[in-house]
Amino acid sequence: MKAMRSKAGFLLQFACVVFIVALVVFAGINASNNLRASGSAAGFGFLAQVAGFDIAETFPLPWFRDGTLTWVEYRSEGSYLLALATGLANTLKVAVVGIVLSSAVGVLVALVASSKDSPLHLPAQFYIRIVRNVPLLLQLLIWYVLLLRILPEVSESLRVGSSVFLNNRGLFVPGPVIDAVGVFRFESPELVFGGRNIRGGLSLSPEYVALVTGLTLYTGSFIAELVRVALAAVPSGQREAASALGLSPLQSFRHVLLPQAVRIAVPPVVSQYLNLLKNSSLAVAIGYPELVGVGGTVINQSGQAIEVVLLWMAVYLFFSLLTSWFVNGWNARTLRIQGAA
Amino acid sequence: MKKRLAWILGVLVMCVALWPLLRWAVVDATLFGSDLASCQKEGLRNAGACWPAVTDNFALLMGGRFPQDRIWRPLLVLLLGVASLGVPAALRLRTWLWLALPVAAFPIQVFLLSGSARMGLKGFEPVPTELWGGLALTWLLSVGAILGSLVPGLFLALARTSSSRMWRIFATGVVEVVRGVPLITLLFVGHFLFPLFLPREGARVDELLRAGLVLSLFLSVYSAEVWRGGLLAVPAGQREAARALSLSEAAALRFVVLPQAARTALPGLVFTFIGLFKDTSLVTIIGLYDLLGIARSIPRNPQWLGVELEPLLFAAALYVLVGMGLTYVGRTLATRWSYPT
Numbered sequence: 141m142k143a144m145r146s147k148a149g150f151l152l153q154f155a156c157v158v159f160i161v162a163l164v165v166f167a168g169i170n171a172s173n174n175l176r177a178s179g180s181a182a183g184f185g186f187l188a189q190v191a192g193f194d195i196a197e198t199f200p201l202p203w204f205r206d207g208t209l210t211w212v213e214y215r216s217e218g219s220y221l222l223a224l225a226t227g228l229a230n231t232l233k234v235a236v237v238g239i240v241l242s243s244a245v246g247v248l249v250a251l252v253a254s255s256k257d258s259p260l261h262l263p264a265q266f267y268i269r270i271v272r273n274v275p276l277l278l279q280l281l282i283w284y285v286l287l288l289r290i291l292p293e294v295s296e297s298l299r300v301g302s303s304v305f306l307n308n309r310g311l312f313v314p315g316p317v318i319d320a321v322g323v324f325r326f327e328s329p330e331l332v333f334g335g336r337n338i339r340g341g342l343s344l345s346p347e348y349v350a351l352v353t354g355l356t357l358y359t360g361s362f363i364a365e366l367v368r369v370a371l372a373a374v375p376s377g378q379r380e381a382a383s384a385l386g387l388s389p390l391q392s393f394r395h396v397l398l399p400q401a402v403r404i405a406v407p408p409v410v411s412q413y414l415n416l417l418k419n420s421s422l423a424v425a426i427g428y429p430e431l432v433g434v435g436g437t438v439i440n441q442s443g444q445a446i447e448v449v450l451l452w453m454a455v456y457l458f459f460s461l462l463t464s465w466f467v468n469g470w471n472a473r474t475l476r477i478q479g480a481a
Numbered sequence: 482m483k484k485r486l487a488w489i490l491g492v493l494v495m496c497v498a499l500w501p502l503l504r505w506a507v508v509d510a511t512l513f514g515s516d517l518a519s520c521q522k523e524g525l526r527n528a529g530a531c532w533p534a535v536t537d538n539f540a541l542l543m544g545g546r547f548p549q550d551r552i553w554r555p556l557l558v559l560l561l562g563v564a565s566l567g568v569p570a571a572l573r574l575r576t577w578l579w580l581a582l583p584v585a586a587f588p589i590q591v592f593l594l595s596g597s598a599r600m601g602l603k604g605f606e607p608v609p610t611e612l613w614g615g616l617a618l619t620w621l622l623s624v625g626a627i628l629g630s631l632v633p634g635l636f637l638a639l640a641r642t643s644s645s646r647m648w649r650i651f652a653t654g655v656v657e658v659v660r661g662v663p664l665i666t667l668l669f670v671g672h673f674l675f676p677l678f679l680p681r682e683g684a685r686v687d688e689l690l691r692a693g694l695v696l697s698l699f700l701s702v703y704s705a706e707v708w709r710g711g712l713l714a715v716p717a718g719q720r721e722a723a724r725a726l727s728l729s730e731a732a733a734l735r736f737v738v739l740p741q742a743a744r745t746a747l748p749g750l751v752f753t754f755i756g757l758f759k760d761t762s763l764v765t766i767i768g769l770y771d772l773l774g775i776a777r778s779i780p781r782n783p784q785w786l787g788v789e790l791e792p793l794l795f796a797a798a799l800y801v802l803v804g805m806g807l808t809y810v811g812r813t814l815a816t817r818w819s820y821p822t
Contacts, residue, residue, distance in 0.1 A: 153647055167678035174677050257483050262491030263498065273804040274797045275762040278773055282797065285789045418663040425766055432665060445673035452666045453658070460661030 171446065178443060186444050187221040193437055195429045197345055199229045200318040211318050220438055224448075227434030228455060234351055234430060235417040241356040242416060243409070246363025254368050264364070271361040277422050279358060284350040284426040291346065295335045303328035305338060311349050315342025347428035351420065359416045363409055370405035371397065403474050407467045414463040418456060431455060506530050506794075516784060534788040535795045538779055542795065545614015545770050551596075551604050555617035558590040562620045570810050576817050579810070587624050594621070610689040614770035616799060622693055622761045622771065627754050629697030630704055637701060638708030639734075652705070659702040664763055671695040672767040692764045700757050704750055711746030712738065748815035755807045759800060772796050 175182055194216045203212035203222065212218075214226040253264030271279070291308040292298065298306040305312040312329035317340065329341030374397050382392030421432040429437075435448045496503075509529025511520040513536075520531035535542070544555030565586040569579045594617070596607040613621070640652035659667065671691040679686065715738050723733035765774040776792035779785050 149645070153645065157647070170680050171677045174681055177681060257487050259487045259490030259494055262488060263495045266495060270801060273759070273801045275759040275773065275800055277762050277765065278776075278793060278797050278800065281773075281777065282790065282793050285793065289790070421663040421665050422763070422766075424665065432663070432669075436669070439669075439673060445669075445677065449666065449670055449674055452669075453662050456662040456666065457658065460657070 182446070184447055186442050186447070187224075188219050189442070190217055191220045191223040191438070191441070192216055193223070193441060195223060195226055195434060196427075197230055197348065197429055198226055199233065200324075201225055201229055211324070213318060220442065223434055223438060224431065224451065227429055227431040230428065230434075231417070231420055231430040234348065234355065234420045234423065234428075235413075238352050238355040238359065238416050238420065239413050241352065242359035242363055242412075245356055245360030246409075247367055249360065249364035250367035250371065253364065254371060267357075268361045268364060271357055276354065276358050276419055277425055280351060280354040280422055280426055283354045284347065287346050287350050287353075294331070294338055297331070297338070303330075303341070305329055305331070306349075307338075308346065309338065309343070310346050311344040312338055313342050313344070317342065345428070347423070347426050350426060351423045351428050355416055355419060358419070359412055362412050362415075366405050366408045366412070367401070370401040373404050374400045403477075406470055410463055410467055410470075414460060417459055504529070517786070517788070520788075530791050530794075531788050532791060534779060534785045534791050538775075538785070538792070541615060541779070542772065542775050542792070542799075543615045544617050545775055546612050547594075547608060547614070548612070551606070551608065553604070554593045554596070554608075555613070555615060558593050558617045559620060561586050561590055561593075562624070566806070566810055570813060576814070579814055583624060584628060587621075587628060590617075590621060590624075610687050613689065615775050616772045616803075618689075618770065619758070619761050619772045622689075622696060622764065623754075623758045625693045626696035626700050626757055626761070629693065630700035633697070633701035634704035635708055637705035638712055641705065641709055642712050656702050656705055659699060660706075664699055664760055665766055667695050667699055668692060668763060668767050688767070689769065692767065692769060696757065696761060696764075699760070700753065703753050703756075707746050707749035707753055708742065710749065711742035711744075714745045715741045744818060747818045748811075751811035751815055752808075755804060755811055758804060758807060762800075772799065 172182065195214055198214045200211040200213045201222070202209055203225075204210075205212055212222065214222050249264050249267065252258055252260040253268075255261065288308060291306065294305075294307045294309060296307070297312075300306075303314050314326065314328040316324050317327045318324055327340045329338055329343070331337070332339050378396055378400065379392055382396040383389070387395065420430055423430045424433040424436060427433070432452060435452055439445045439448050505528070507529075509527065510532055511527060511529065512532050514520065514533035515537055516533065517531070519533055520527060540549075540552050540556075543559060544552050547555050562583070565582040566579075568574070569582055594608065594613055595610075596605050598607050637652045637656060640648040641656065643649060643652075671694065672688070675686065675691050719737050719741065720733050723737040724730070728736065761771060762773040764771050765777065768774075770778065773796055776796040779792045780787055780789040
């Protein structure tokens with residue numbers, strides 16, 4: 141009886157495998173026919189060809205040129221591969237800054253909103269409700285339109301100190317720039333032509349500023365909720381015990397509450413970081429050239445849709461695996477600490 | 482007392498913080514009118530919002546670019562949608578009707594939009610899917626994706642917790658890949674790649690249907706994780722006891738394991754579904770005219786050139802409104818179905 145059932149189960153599995161393989165083969169044959177008809181060659185060879193389009197926001201990347209490692213910045217005569225690498229660099233530029241800022245926003249909102257006696261409780265709740273219920277894509281578009289509308293002309297730039305400028309051409313901050321011979325220099329932006337133009341330093345486009353603002357506020361609202369829950373999850377006896385031992389409220393927060401809350405909050409917060417990285421792909425809608433945006437242009441130019449989509453997936457899956465590897469390691473470590481205690 | 486004071490202060494803080502928005506949206510705004518000229522004074526846009534861009538395009542935002550003489554069809558679709566959700570909640574009908582009515586309404590809604598040539602009714606002529614849009618399309622995509630994900634979601638969860646290694650590997654692979662990449666890359670797969678995998682002659686799958694399939698796949702994978710949590714929460718003894726009572730494997734699953742898993746999983750499923758309602762806005766990027774797509778297209782209309790912010794904010798308010806309504810229904814449903822505590 142049992143043998144028969146397992147035989148039936150085996151047959152079912154076998155049939156499914158055959159079906160899936162048949163489907164893949166069918167799709168593959170169609171794809172190769174379609175590709176042949178459109179005259180494009182499958183494979184990743186196209187990556188070495190000249191891209192020929194401009195990317196609004198480029199970044200010096202370490203790159204092999206003529207067998208030596210140098211700093212190369214993408215220009216339209218660069219290869220498709222360099223274009224996609226620039227897109228990836230732009231994605232990471234958003235992700236890194238967004239992760240730092242959204243953590244700050246999240247922790248800050250969680251702290252000011254955790255007590256119902258705080259006058260900021262209501263505004264914080266309002267912020268969390270609204271931001272979570274509006275699609276992120278829509279928020280990004282609103283920020284972009286809003287920024288372009290309210291930011292002033294170059295000559296009327298908003299300034300922080302003497303070297304940070306914000307105007308309708310973007311955010312200008314001191315930063316590393318690369319000169320013609322490939323040497324890094326640290327430079328501050330300055331107004332030239334009687335304040336009608338701006339030169340030097342690191343320039344960040346309005347698209348970038350809108351994207352980072354939107355992603356930060358969106359992810360920040362999720363992080364705030366996670367941090368609040370983690371703080372609430374530390375047993376109240378811990379705080380009482382700390383104050384009974386004579387620790388000040390600040391000391392008990394710093395040495396007793398925070399370490400335990402962090403242990404609870406880190407895995408979900410890290411997966412929010414991953415979400416932020418994935419969500420940065422929505423930048424394609426406001427024209428910020430990150431990985432998906434550049435990839436879309438590459439697809440339109442070269443017609444190599446399959447390869448580009450595979451590259452996208454490989455990159456995002458890499459970060460996803462990295463995250464789950466980290467979270468698993470973290471969980472194992474916390475379990476070990478708790479086991480030892 | 483302290484709490485009330487904090488509340489009053491909170492309201493004050495919000496009023497101060499939101500005052501510029503309020504001034505723009507209400508005080509300085511043009512509320513009525515029929516074209517851009519009503520928002521202008523001496524050829525210049527006035528400082529406030531131009532709401533006629535929303536009110537004049539209301540039918541467009543609701544029903545998309547549907548032919549004007551048949552616009553009642555998408556409006557009826559929306560009415561049906563609201564009724565199918567609202568009536569069971571308002572009349573406190575039996576729980577299964579809360580799910581059954583929206584499900585039953587779906588084919589009627591699709592039929593209403595697609596129309597039929599054979600019936601010969603005036604105003605009921607077929608309308609191609611390219612002209613479907615607005616909130617009606619957002620609604621249909623959401624409900625369609627939910628319906629399409631019910632069976633695959635449960636199947637993936639069962640496969641992932643199955644004792645057969647092959648099923649586990651298959652399901653884990655699908656779930657991890659789909660969860661690891663941004664939704665927009667999956668939509669691009671449907672947009673660019675899916676046609677490549679079909680035979681060259683004859684076969685053509687509608688763009689809208691492709692987007693719906695991708696959203697279903699996306700939702701299946703996320704709901705599979707919720708289902709898996711529910712399945713894992715059922716103690717192993719339950720299945721073993723059912724088997725010991727000589728129920729077959731399928732009967733044990735059907736009558737013992739699944740009912741318990743469903744109760745645990747339901748709240749999570751409902752909130753995953755509500756999240757999808759926001760995520761449907763991404764179809765804008767592949768060129769569909771859902772609510773967000775329509776809101777973005779209004780300022781491209783010469784008549785409303787440059788009125789960008791108002792339609793976007795209106796769309797955001799609609800998303801919040803519908804999202805809050807769905808959350809209310811979902812929460813009531815979830816408490817009704819969860820275990821009495």
